[in-house]
Amino acid sequence: MSYTISEVAELFDISAYTIRYYEKEGLLPFVTRNKAGNREFTDSDINIFKTICCLKDTGMQIKEIRTYINLVMEGSKTVTERKALLLTHRQAVVSQIKSLEDNLTQIDEKIEVYQSPNATEIINKQIKWMSLEKNQLGLQSAFDKV
Structure with a gap:
């Protein structure tokens, strides 16, 4: 073919x-x-x-x-x-x-x-942790505006 x-x-x-x-x-x-x-x-x-x-x-x-x-x-x-x-x-x-x-x-x-039924809580904890980490390093967190 x-x-x-x-x-x-x-x-x-x-x-x-x-x-x-x-x-x-x-x-x-x-x-x-x-x-x-x-x-x-x-x-x-x-x-x-x-x-x-x-x-x-x-x-x-x-x-x-x-x-x-x-x-x-x-x-x-x-x-x-x-x-x-x-x-x-x-x-x-x-x-x-x-x-x-x-x-x-x-x-x-x-x-x-x-x-997860706790999705909002988990995400808020992650945001808080990321902001804390940035602040400890003297950096501005993009999440501080949230």
């Missing part, structure tokens, strides 16, 4: 402009054009494009994605290099996930306070 640029854009929920940009940046050397000069994506192309989108969505820079795609285009002799590149990226993604989990915990803690 083959797909047009519009179909691929819809499939991945991105713009045709983004796909053209990826091609301009050297990320789509595997995509061929038909006799009319239009891009034709095959199922295999879609599979590689899915990987490109995954890498981009997880924070890999275009330059690194280009390196990865160039290695893919060189064939099986680059498996070791591809694996190393993806392992490095995986570590970065795991780190991002850890950071997001920490942030989610912080958000959940705040929501828990706000859902």
